[in-house]
Amino acid sequence: MKVCVIGAGYVGLVTGTGFAETGNNVVCADLDAGKVAALQRGEVPIFEPGLGPMIQRNIEGGRLTFTTNVDEAVGAAEVIFVAVGTPPRADGAANLMAVDVVAESVARTAKRECVLVMKSTVPVGTNERVRKIVKSVRGADAKPIHVVSNPEFLKEGDAVNDFMRPDRIVVGIEEDDDFARDLMRRLYHPLSLGQDRLVFMTPSSAELTKYVANTMLAMRISFMNEIAMLCEKVGADVNDVRLGVGSDSRIGTKFLFAGPGYGGSCFPKDVTALVHVAREHSVAMELAMATEQVNQRQKGVLLRKLKHHFDGDLRNKNIAVWGIAFKPRTDDIRDAPSLTLVDGLLAEGAKVFMHDPEAREAGRARLGSSVTIVDQQYDALKDADALVLVTEWREYQNPDFDRIKQLMRTPFLLDGRNIWSTYGLRKQGFTYSGIGVRGS
Ligand SMILES: NC(=O)c1ccc[n+]([C@@H]2O[C@H](COP(=O)([O-])OP(=O)(O)OC[C@H]3O[C@@H](n4cnc5c(N)ncnc54)[C@H](O)[C@@H]3O)[C@@H](O)[C@H]2O)c1
Numbered sequence: 001m002k003v004c005v006i007g008a009g010y011v012g013l014v015t016g017t018g019f020a021e022t023g024n025n026v027v028c029a030d031l032d033a034g035k036v037a038a039l040q041r042g043e044v045p046i047f048e049p050g051l052g053p054m055i056q057r058n059i060e061g062g063r064l065t066f067t068t069n070v071d072e073a074v075g076a077a078e079v080i081f082v083a084v085g086t087p088p089r090a091d092g093a094a095n096l097m098a099v100d101v102v103a104e105s106v107a108r109t110a111k112r113e114c115v116l117v118m119k120s121t122v123p124v125g126t127n128e129r130v131r132k133i134v135k136s137v138r139g140a141d142a143k144p145i146h147v148v149s150n151p152e153f154l155k156e157g158d159a160v161n162d163f164m165r166p167d168r169i170v171v172g173i174e175e176d177d178d179f180a181r182d183l184m185r186r187l188y189h190p191l192s193l194g195q196d197r198l199v200f201m202t203p204s205s206a207e208l209t210k211y212v213a214n215t216m217l218a219m220r221i222s223f224m225n226e227i228a229m230l231c232e233k234v235g236a237d238v239n240d241v242r243l244g245v246g247s248d249s250r251i252g253t254k255f256l257f258a259g260p261g262y263g264g265s266c267f268p269k270d271v272t273a274l275v276h277v278a279r280e281h282s283v284a285m286e287l288a289m290a291t292e293q294v295n296q297r298q299k300g301v302l303l304r305k306l307k308h309h310f311d312g313d314l315r316n317k318n319i320a321v322w323g324i325a326f327k328p329r330t331d332d333i334r335d336a337p338s339l340t341l342v343d344g345l346l347a348e349g350a351k352v353f354m355h356d357p358e359a360r361e362a363g364r365a366r367l368g369s370s371v372t373i374v375d376q377q378y379d380a381l382k383d384a385d386a387l388v389l390v391t392e393w394r395e396y397q398n399p400d401f402d403r404i405k406q407l408m409r410t411p412f413l414l415d416g417r418n419i420w421s422t423y424g425l426r427k428q429g430f431t432y433s434g435i436g437v438r439g440s
Pocket residue numbers: 006007008009010011012029030031032035070083084085086098101102119120121122152153154155156265266
């Protein structure tokens with residue numbers, strides 16, 4: 001099948017490469033000339049495990065190409081995916097500017113009857129909005145364009161796996177649209193072999209499903225972050241509570257980890273976008289609003305703990321920070337808790353030394369010379385007054401604590417992910433603090 005993917009970011013690149021992997025002929029179009037040039041050279045502009053070799057294989061197989069010419073890419077495609085960004089506006093709503101631009105250009109240039117698929121996360125009503133754009137731009141005698149909503153649920157760090165082996169493939173489609181239904185079935189058939197993963201529903205339901213899924217996951221995190229706070233007051237341990245609660249099969253173990261607040265390019269913006277859409281329809285999303293408020297407060301938890309430890313004075317303290325990315329196995333730093341921490345530390349007059357296995361370049365681009373970003377994790381620790389663990393990369397899980405202690409000026413460990421909480425570090429002479437763990 002001839003597939004066009006517009007927007008070659010975290011989602012578009014994985015989507016395009018995934019469809020090429022199952023034999024389709026895919027062209028990915030992106031306005032970012034630097035990104036496209038890198039991809040044409042076979043370089044992957046993002047860190048996503050497993051993606052590089054898959055891109056290479058499909059370029060070599062002649063099934064995957066990249067271009068900056070969106071109109072040309074749309075040309076004769078049978079199916080066109082929209083995977084452009086939908087960042088938050090100042091009022092919390094999703095910014096649909098890029099989606100509108102792409103819809104117009106597809107309506108102008110598509111040469112055949114085709115399916116236009118909204119893969120970007122977009123608010124309820126966007127499918128309808130895109131239909132209107134298509135109708136207003138496309139001539140009455142032009143071949144029809146079928147607009148479908150197909151939100152993406154992949155997670156960065158495991159995106160290839162999530163895309164190739166999805167839990168479900170949500171497709172929002174008009175009930176009588178057999179053309180689009182058949183095409184989506186054929187396209188996704190290889191990813192749905194073991195079990196039918198396709199869930200058809202109306203476009204509005206599909207659009208809402210994506211926001212509900214992310215908000216529910218965010219809500220679990222915020223709830224556990226509140227419980228962590230209570231644990232610290234009553235002498236309980238949030239890790240024990242998590243295990244006790246998560247072993248209930250009705251609840252499950254995932255997204256119950258206390259930490260420095262959720263970040264990334266999805267949860268924060270999707271929770272606020274859901275609140276915004278609901279408000280437009282006079283529905284108060286109180287749980288979603290509280291989820292966001294709790295998260296805002298939680299993003300300050302590491303700074304508050306540091307200030308408490310140093311009696312409110314962080315001036316000229318050397319603070320080592322392990323982890324810049326918003327989570328492990330990605331170089332994505334959008335809305336990362338590390339950035340909130342660093343902004344606060346700098347405002348308090350601290351000196352910041354950071355490390356991340358994959359997000360150092362992104363960190364340098366965002367933070368410039370205001371902090372020192374080192375290439376080796378232990379290099380952040382020389383004469384440090386505190387080490388703060390912000391992202392639970394594997395290489396941070398069981399480090400050389402003797403070496404850490406030797407390098408630091410004062411051995412204070414602030415473990416933002418509770419990964420060292422059971423290592424008996426206090427016995428080794430460290431002052432240890434976690435999030436909701438006993439003694440924090
Ligand atoms: N990142 C995730 O984990 C994830 C998961 C599920 C859904 N989503 C959603 O998918 C969408 C894309 O997210 P992302 O993380 O891949 O974003 P991204 O910023 O990594 O990529 C978006 C790409 O679109 C390109 N672009 C913007 N306007 C364009 C235009 N008019 N024509 C062509 N290209 C254009 C940009 O240059 C960029 O490369 C968002 O709506 C997001 O909410 C993201």
